[in-house]
Amino acid sequence: MKKVLIALLVLILMLAAIFGAWKVLFDEQPDHALLRTVAAAMLGDEKAFLDGFTEDSRPLVGAALSLAKGEDMARSPRHPYYYLATENIVSTEKDDLENARIRVRRPGDDKSPGYDIPMVRVCDQKYLIAGYCLLPTWKIDGKKFDAKKLDNDR
Numbered sequence: 001m002k003k004v005l006i007a008l009l010v011l012i013l014m015l016a017a018i019f020g021a022w023k024v025l026f027d028e029q030p031d032h033a034l035l036r037t038v039a040a041a042m043l044g045d046e047k048a049f050l051d052g053f054t055e056d057s058r059p060l061v062g063a064a065l066s067l068a069k070g071e072d073m074a075r076s077p078r079h080p081y082y083y084l085a086t087e088n089i090v091s092t093e094k095d096d097l098e099n100a101r102i103r104v105r106r107p108g109d110d111k112s113p114g115y116d117i118p119m120v121r122v123c124d125q126k127y128l129i130a131g132y133c134l135l136p137t138w139k140i141d142g143k144k145f146d147a148k149k150l151d152n153d154r
Contacts, residue, residue, distance in 0.1 A: 030100040030119040031092045033138035034084075041073075041081040049081070054120055057142030082106075083115070083145075090114050097121065100138065118144040 037052025046065060050058050064080045073081035083106075090103040090113070098121045105114035118141040123133030 028137055029092070030094070030121075030138040031089050031102055033119065034089070034102050034104075034117060034140065035087060037140060038084050038087060041084045044081075049084075052140055053142045054122060054139045057140070061142045084117070084140075088114075 033052065037049060040046075040048035040052060050062055050065075053061050061080055064078075068076065068079040071079045073079045073085060076082055084104075086104050086106050088105045088107065088109075090105055092100060092102050094100045100119040100121075101116045102119060103114045103116050105112060119138045120141045121136050122139050123136045127133055127135040
C-alpha cells in the first residue's frame, strides 16, 4: 500500500512539474505578444503585423494599412503602425483570464500617461483539443482600440 501511495505521489509531482514547465515555456504574456506585433510593425512585415490582431479585427486593420500606404508611419496618426511602433510599455493589467490592457507611450511622449491597447486571449483551432486550448495567444483587439491618449494615470 505504501508503494502505491508513493508511486501516486511521484506521478502527481511529475504531472505538476510538466504543467508548470508548459506554462513557463509556452504560455505567452500579453506584453510579449504586443512586442512581437510591434517588431513586425517596425520591420514593415504586414503579414506578421496583421497576425497580431484578432480574427475579426484583421480586415479593419488591413483596410487601414491599405489606405495609409503613402503615409509616413512614424509621423502620421492615420497609419496603424504609428500607435504600435513603440516598445515603451508602461504597465500591463489583466482584467480577467481572457482580457488585458497594456498601457504604452510613443517615443518622446514621456510626460503623457500614454494610451491603452486592449488585448484578448484567443486559441487557434489547431491547438484546441477536447475543448481545452493547449497554446493560447494574446491578440490586439483592433475594434476596441481607440488610440486616445489618457488624461491621467489609472
